[in-house]
Amino acid sequence: MTQVSMRVDGVSYTDEVEPRTLLVHHLREALGKVGTVVGCDTSNCGACTVHLDGQAVKSCTVFAVQADGAEVTTIEGIGSQGDLHPVQKAFHEMHGLQCGFCTPGMIMASIDLLKENPNPSETEVREGIEGNLCRCTGYQNIVRAVQQAAGEMSGSSDTLGAQA
Numbered sequence: 001m002t003q004v005s006m007r008v009d010g011v012s013y014t015d016e017v018e019p020r021t022l023l024v025h026h027l028r029e030a031l032g033k034v035g036t037v038v039g040c041d042t043s044n045c046g047a048c049t050v051h052l053d054g055q056a057v058k059s060c061t062v063f064a065v066q067a068d069g070a071e072v073t074t075i076e077g078i079g080s081q082g083d084l085h086p087v088q089k090a091f092h093e094m095h096g097l098q099c100g101f102c103t104p105g106m107i108m109a110s111i112d113l114l115k116e117n118p119n120p121s122e123t124e125v126r127e128g129i130e131g132n133l134c135r136c137t138g139y140q141n142i143v144r145a146v147q148q149a150a151g152e153m154s155g156s157s158d159t160l161g162a163q164a
């Protein structure tokens with residue numbers, strides 16, 4: 001076992017983990033962060049996406065020991081029920097989810113995308129979230145949600161209209 005310390009959603013944790021433990025399993029099973037989900041375990045679907053020191057990563061591709069000393073943000077750390085993150089709000093308003101299984105990862109990837117590119121075109125949104133798979137929606141409403149969030153975060157309300 002190896003001792004790892006990390007801050008997750010603003011709280012510091014120190015735990016003993018096996019070197020082979022994946023970050024996603026550590027988050028869910030040791031820390032109770034079940035908002036981060038496992039869709040494939042083979043780095044294909046993106047459902048497990050979290051931010052590691054501010055960058056989106058698939059947490060099934062990272063060992064917990066690799067996050068030692070890091071700042072981790074999960075879907076549970078970006079907003080609350082009464083105070084949603086603009087990307088969460090836009091997914092809700094634009095019907096960017098159906099079953100919602102992919103949604104935590106989509107939202108975490110989208111926040112990272114908007115940090116890099118605050119006003120992405122439709123193509124740039126599609127490219128930005130290409131590592132995240134949704135088996136339900138056909139992506140159209142997800143893309144619209146990301147663009148609505150971009151408009152809201154940049155203070156403009158006509159992002160969608162400008163690109164329609």
Ligand code: FES
Nearest residue numbers: 039041045046060
């Ligand atoms: S569970 Fe990590 S990419 Fe699918």
Ligand code: FES
Nearest residue numbers: 098100102134135
């Ligand atoms: S809403 Fe069902 S997988 Fe994305």
